Amino acid sequence: MLDSFFNRAEDSLIRVVQNAIEESVRQKSNRVGTEHLLFGLARETETVAGRALVSMKIDAGTTQAEVEQYLRLKELSDEQPASSMAYSQAVLHRLFTKDHSGQSKPFLSDMAMRALARAQEYSYYFGQQRLDTAHLLLGILDLREAGAAKIFEELSANLTFLRRQVMRLLACEIVTSPHVTNLREAVIQGLKELVDRHDASLSMISELSNKSGGVLKNVPSRCEVLHMVCVAYLGDFLYTQVAFQRYLLEETMALLISRAGPLDKETSAAVVACTAQNIRAEVRATIEYLWSHEFRLIHHMFDDAEHDLIGSLIEDLWWAQSEEMALDESFASALEDHRRTQLLNLQKRRIEITHRLVKLKGRLDETLKQCFLKRSVSA
Numbered sequence: 001m002l003d004s005f006f007n008r009a010e011d012s013l014i015r016v017v018q019n020a021i022e023e024s025v026r027q028k029s030n031r032v033g034t035e036h037l038l039f040g041l042a043r044e045t046e047t048v049a050g051r052a053l054v055s056m057k058i059d060a061g062t063t064q065a066e067v068e069q070y071l072r073l074k075e076l077s078d079e080q081p082a083s084s085m086a087y088s089q090a091v092l093h094r095l096f097t098k099d100h101s102g103q104s105k106p107f108l109s110d111m112a113m114r115a116l117a118r119a120q121e122y123s124y125y126f127g128q129q130r131l132d133t134a135h136l137l138l139g140i141l142d143l144r145e146a147g148a149a150k151i152f153e154e155l156s157a158n159l160t161f162l163r164r165q166v167m168r169l170l171a172c173e174i175v176t177s178p179h180v181t182n183l184r185e186a187v188i189q190g191l192k193e194l195v196d197r198h199d200a201s202l203s204m205i206s207e208l209s210n211k212s213g214g215v216l217k218n219v220p221s222r223c224e225v226l227h228m229v230c231v232a233y234l235g236d237f238l239y240t241q242v243a244f245q246r247y248l249l250e251e252t253m254a255l256l257i258s259r260a261g262p263l264d265k266e267t268s269a270a271v272v273a274c275t276a277q278n279i280r281a282e283v284r285a286t287i288e289y290l291w292s293h294e295f296r297l298i299h300h301m302f303d304d305a306e307h308d309l310i311g312s313l314i315e316d317l318w319w320a321q322s323e324e325m326a327l328d329e330s331f332a333s334a335l336e337d338h339r340r341t342q343l344l345n346l347q348k349r350r351i352e353i354t355h356r357l358v359k360l361k362g363r364l365d366e367t368l369k370q371c372f373l374k375r376s377v378s379a
Helices: 002-008 011-026 034-043 048-055 060-073 089-095 110-125 133-141 147-154 158-175 183-212 222-260 265-294 302-335 340-373
Strands: none
Touching: 011 034, 011 133, 011 147, 034 048, 034 060, 034 110, 034 133, 048 133, 048 158, 048 222, 060 147, 089 302, 110 133, 110 183, 110 340, 133 158, 158 222, 158 302, 183 222, 183 265, 183 302, 222 265, 222 340, 302 340
């Protein structure tokens, strides 16, 4: 797993892991946890993740102090290396830039490995081939029981706002690139990557079974693997892409305004509404493509009622994201003017929208799951 991670990692992300390892060595620890990875991210201030942390007033100095305090209070001596995390020679050469002769190489904790795995998944969700610091920070934010979560708690960080900052900065960085991956490309390519990865693992297990003379029963076929991947991941893909496409649209409109002048409110509203319809149609086309190209043995595709239900949830997510972005602007303006009463009202509305987004995500996951499970690949 580590080799595939670092083969796709940007140099800035490799420096983050190197920073984490160096900090672990400096503290005379034999493990690297998510708290060390957070410190590594905070040190790389020119990256998307670094800038997002700075916007929350989280820097390397404060993070380092909190990590040291956290480690003093938590007993970690009984932790063991995460499974399947052995460093290959190639990874050793890239990560350990200094001579640590006489010292054992610090191991990655299970939670740190989960953060790296989650970062890879986020790169798929965004349709990006290279792993970036933003993906790792988002992966860490998902692990509420990790050491980094305790650091955020001590620093009173608003994790929902931090997640939005990462998304916004990533959109700002990507919007001017020559090729911006659309929703359909990101979902199809990302699912294919996940299927290939799991299918390769099953092939290795089957090969091991054959060589050992054992018999494996009911090893899933590639089609069954795809079915399970869609049930497990499609909701995450669509949720992330809807949010990201909304931020991309906002950055695109800001770029247009900076070059051509302001847009009137009616035109801006029309663009956002038209894009919502396009996203809904794109989600349907994506699901139909998956079904017609990968599930051809199954005769019953999603019907119009199912597509309408999924489309309605996609639109609801789009407009909830739009409202959240508008509230962020109002909140920033009220904060500058010290309008305390308005700030409290806006904060209440932000909490309500956050809860609404969580519920919509849950409904989307359950709807997709039911639609796919009704059509077993053995049908």
